[in-house]
Amino acid sequence: MLKRCATKILCIAILLLLAPMPAVMAEDVRLVMPFTPGDRLDPAFGYSGWYMRQAGVYETLFTYDEEMKLVPELATGYELESDTEWIIHLREGVVFHDGAPFNADAAISSIDRVRDDPENRWYDQYSFVDSISAVDDYTIKIVTKEPYGPTLSTLADIRFACMVSPAADDLDAEPVGTGPFKFVSYETDVSLTLDSNEDYWNGPVKSDGAIVYYIAQPETRALMLEGDEVDIAWAIPAQWYDTIEDDPATEVVSRDTMRTYFMFVNTAKSPLDKVEVRQAISYAIDRQELVDTALEGVAGTPAKSFWPSNYPWSANDDLEGYPYDSDKAKELLEDAGLTWNGDAWLYEGEPFELSIITYTTRPANKPSAEMIAAQLERIGIKTKVETFEAAALRSAMSEGNYDLCLYAYGVATSGDPDYFVTQQFLSTGTEAGYTRYSGIDDLIEKGRTTLDQEDREEIYTDIQERVLEDSPEIYLFYDKILVGIGEQVEGFEIYPSEMPVLTEDVYVA
16 A cells, blocks of 8 residues: 555656646646647637637537537527528627627627638538628527528537637637636646636636646546545546545546447458448447446446437437347358358458557547457457557548547537538548448438428438448447546536536535
């Protein structure tokens, strides 16, 4: 026990030397997160909006509540005048951190700066908009080019829909939003320092301020909590669950999120271009064992399809998925033309071998990949695991130099079902190029241009069934995020969307 404590103290001491921490008041909330905004804080650049929203700096017109229901935030409601005309009512009495008023002009400015800039990464996310105008000081009208079901959820998308002050000089260096916390300073890739927003529209902010540290190593985040260097440690490893729970000064809070762990399959590579082979791999995976072993039984739920069961659009109640069935897996491999030589499977006379590539920033990735490799070995598929840095991983996938890639993906970033299916399965989608899969463009387009909720539910159920059958991706488990908190933390809550993290209610007692 003394040896373990000494090791923890040494690790924390080294961490303090490598990454000096700014001085913070005792009343400030100290949070450590795995991913950094990088060198630009503009919420419409890359994924900076995600991190600034988690930090409580920015807000959107609409948002998703604790049950993943779309609710107004800086908006107060909406009306649908026709299939293409949306009237959005804005909240009055809101001011930005620099004192500028939030009104129709500010909302339009925030939207137009993205949709009018072809160089912006998220430019095409507003391509459905024909025009946007002010009806009065607190009402805007959005006209779409055609009926567009995800209109309101687009206004909740933290990647690009954060409301920013029209008076801000340099959003890359100094974010200016309406949230409960105001920007003070940022040390690139190290820490973000915040003050409370005394003029916050949604009531008093209970913390004097906050500081967010960015540490990629999950074990180090857990050590920081154990060493009382932080009050909240986001995404701790499952292996640390018992340690933190058993410590009277800390506890673990957890919740199912909108994040799914799955493997991209390179369908352009033989014999993975055969649906029987992809299905065989899926049947060979014992997802319950995966959760019980790699996740210590606490950090996930076995997956059926790409959307978790707590997502309103999920069809999991009607889907069988791929239950563990090693005999079925072997049968499908034979159907695909593979042969068993007594020791291994052969394809066209050569051993059938697979590689699973992944990254290590998320603590579940590597142990999950290793468990899956062991399960595939049981049915005679030789499998190895390789880990990459994020950039190298993306490069390998883009170039088609991979078999399977294990990834953790937020499947409801905008809250609307169109987001994930368009990214993953539209033939021109960002991620579809990794699997080289296409064939359901018509269904995706139909789902996007349909406004009736029940009709859309039927369409997205069809999409889930079709993708599950074709298996361009192999779904493993739904993330149950583990967050370690100190006994002094009050008002903390996990949202399924992982958004926000710092709210007006979080404080250190």
